[in-house]
Amino acid sequence: MEKGTSFLFSGITFDKKKFAADFSRFKEKKESDDLVESGKSEAEEGARPVKKRKRKATVADPVEGFNVFKTSKSSAQGIQQNDQEKSELSQAKKELNRQIERDALLRKKHKIHISGNNVPSPLENFSELSSRYGCESYLLHNLAELGFKEPTPIQRQAIPVLLSGRECFACAPTGSGKTLAFVCPMLMKLKHASKDGIRAVILCPTRELAAQTARESKKLAKGKKFYIKLLTKELLRSGDISKLPCDILISTPLRLRSAIRKKKLDLSRVEYLVLDESDKLFELGLVKQIDAVVKACSNPSIIRSLFSATLPDFVEELARTIMHDAVRVIIGRKNSASELIKQKLVFAGSEEGKLLALRQSFAESLNPPILLFVQSKERAKELYTELAFDDIRVDVIHADLSQSQRENAVDDFRAGKTWVLIATDVIARGMDFKGINCVINYDFPDSPAAYIHRIGRSGRAGRTGEAITIYTEDDVPFLRNIANVMAASGCEVPSWIMALPKLKWKKHRPQRDSISTKPKDQKE
Numbered sequence: 371m372e373k374g375t376s377f378l379f380s381g382i383t384f385d386k387k388k389f390a391a392d393f394s395r396f397k398e399k400k401e402s403d404d405l406v407e408s409g410k411s412e413a414e415e416g417a418r419p420v421k422k423r424k425r426k427a428t429v430a431d432p433v434e435g436f437n438v439f440k441t442s443k444s445s446a447q448g449i450q451q452n453d454q455e456k457s458e459l460s461q462a463k464k465e466l467n468r469q470i471e472r473d474a475l476l477r478k479k480h481k482i483h484i485s486g487n488n489v490p491s492p493l494e495n496f497s498e499l500s501s502r503y504g505c506e507s508y509l510l511h512n513l514a515e516l517g518f519k520e521p522t523p524i525q526r527q528a529i530p531v532l533l534s535g536r537e538c539f540a541c542a543p544t545g546s547g548k549t550l551a552f553v554c555p556m557l558m559k560l561k562h563a564s565k566d567g568i569r570a571v572i573l574c575p576t577r578e579l580a581a582q583t584a585r586e587s588k589k590l591a592k593g594k595k596f597y598i599k600l601l602t603k604e605l606l607r608s609g610d611i612s613k614l615p616c617d618i619l620i621s622t623p624l625r626l627r628s629a630i631r632k633k634k635l636d637l638s639r640v641e642y643l644v645l646d647e648s649d650k651l652f653e654l655g656l657v658k659q660i661d662a663v664v665k666a667c668s669n670p671s672i673i674r675s676l677f678s679a680t681l682p683d684f685v686e687e688l689a690r691t692i693m694h695d696a697v698r699v700i701i702g703r704k705n706s707a708s709e710l711i712k713q714k715l716v717f718a719g720s721e722e723g724k725l726l727a728l729r730q731s732f733a734e735s736l737n738p739p740i741l742l743f744v745q746s747k748e749r750a751k752e753l754y755t756e757l758a759f760d761d762i763r764v765d766v767i768h769a770d771l772s773q774s775q776r777e778n779a780v781d782d783f784r785a786g787k788t789w790v791l792i793a794t795d796v797i798a799r800g801m802d803f804k805g806i807n808c809v810i811n812y813d814f815p816d817s818p819a820a821y822i823h824r825i826g827r828s829g830r831a832g833r834t835g836e837a838i839t840i841y842t843e844d845d846v847p848f849l850r851n852i853a854n855v856m857a858a859s860g861c862e863v864p865s866w867i868m869a870l871p872k873l874k875w876k877k878h879r880p881q882r883d884s885i886s887t888k889p890k891d892q893k894e
């Protein structure tokens with residue numbers, strides 16, 4: 371990728387060298403004004419329109435330095451025209467500078483950090499979707515109906531980037547509206563439903579997230595007949611799905627690769643590919659599947675984008691190998707937790723101590739909905755068995771459950787039928803449960819990224835939330851990394867934790883004593 375340019379702290383002086391790209395874009399625009407009759411060029415779509423210049427048709431266009439055959443009259447006219455051109459050029463430069471300054475202020479206000487060439491102006495409001503990009507009324511209507519008054523910071527910047535036909539990798543806090551940031555431009559670019567094969571693909575790491583994304587996309591597309599399909603097991607079994615009309619296909623990588631292998635799908639016409647929770651998708655277990663999908667999406671003009679709340683350097687490096695002239699958008703600090711979450715660390719001496727502390731805190735004040743994370747499905751089952759007989763509406767979700775059991779667990783939690791949901795990391799990413807009051811890390815998370823995603827199930831869409839992380843002696847060496855995340859998002863951390871040595875952290879999933887309080891001979 372080419373070296374990034376950030377306008378964030380730029381002044382108002384127009385530096386031709388620094389803004390060579392913008393300057394040349396401006397020049398190109400002037401030169402092509404008479405040629406472009408309708409429709410916006412990519413550059414025009416990106417920057418706000420610079421005042422259009424009407425060229426005079428009376429004088430033959432001089433070729434610079436070769437005007438020796440001109441009459442004195444025409445050279446006088448030429449000088450006059452030159453003056454006019456100069457003054458128009460300086461006006462346009464001023465306007466461009468003002469725009470750059472406005473963009474910088476807006477980005478600064480919303481903590482939008484960018485790098486890349488000719489990054490389009492961020493959105494000031496949703497109505498710019500129609501004034502700048504000709505957005506259809508159904509979409510604006512749906513945004514209003516969903517109660518979205520203002521674009522979130524990631525939406526302000528990523529939507530114009532994608533609408534300008536640029537590839538994008540984006541990192542923004544959990545619960546900050548990344549889904550809309552990629553679905554909205556996708557719908558706008560696709561324009562109408564078509565039966566010409568699959569035109570867009572969204573990959574999500576889990577079935578639950580894929581189902582949620584499909585549902586949210588349909589809400590945004592309401593009133594417009596798009597074919598938005600979730601690639602389910604049933605759909606995959608139902609014979610030839612290659613003929614199925616499908617504008618947007620949403621899937622997990624495993625299922626999609628399986629469809630590609632069985633030659634059930636043709637992805638050669640895909641125009642847009644989104645990798646949601648991209649760092650998860652690039653993890654060892656999934657990267658081969660992603661590779662297969664990326665290869666199958668062979669359309670040379672495909673626009674790819676990567677979104678996540680955590681974007682480690684290795685993902686950026688991988689992304690650079692597949693993306694062209696991409697724009698990088700970071701909201702706030704990279705790899706940080708949402709500032710809306712009050713984070714706490716609690717020490718427990720043993721597994722028994724953990725359970726006791728949990729029961730006590732539930733007895734004192736239970737403020738559902740609560741999401742409780744443990745490190746494995748075995749431990750999820752054990753904790754469920756312990757709490758199921760307490761006077762709490764508790765449920766559990768993990769990978770050993772059938773798809774319908776998993777769906778029911780999510781639906782009941784969403785509907786408020788379940789107060790406390792015990793979960794493994796299977797729902798740690800992307801899941802949008804409205805108004806979770808508290809996330810409890812019953813077992814310490816196995817990485818800082820897992821911590822950020824787990825606690826990010828609360829404190830979403832502008833609401834506040836709470837996160838409690840229980841740690842034992844085994845977890846102490848890893849405390850510092852979590853404490854760093856906490857401190858970076860403004861939470862207080864005991865000084866002794868900040869004084870702990872920094873550890874290079876791979877995966878921390880220690881062997882823990884059983885949660886079960888049943889005597890050994892009564893355990894299954």
Ligand SMILES: Nc1ncnc2c1ncn2[C@@H]1O[C@H](COP(=O)(O)OP(=O)(O)OP(=O)(O)O)[C@@H](O)[C@H]1O
Pocket residue numbers: 517518519520521522525542543544545546547548549550678679799800801802826827830831
């Ligand atoms: N412009 C907006 N104004 C208000 N709410 C919004 C806006 N855009 C999205 N939301 C809401 O914010 C919530 C979080 O959005 P979303 O699930 O896309 O977050 P995310 O950034 O993808 O989070 P995660 O990193 O956890 O996947 C959703 O309930 C969504 O409906």
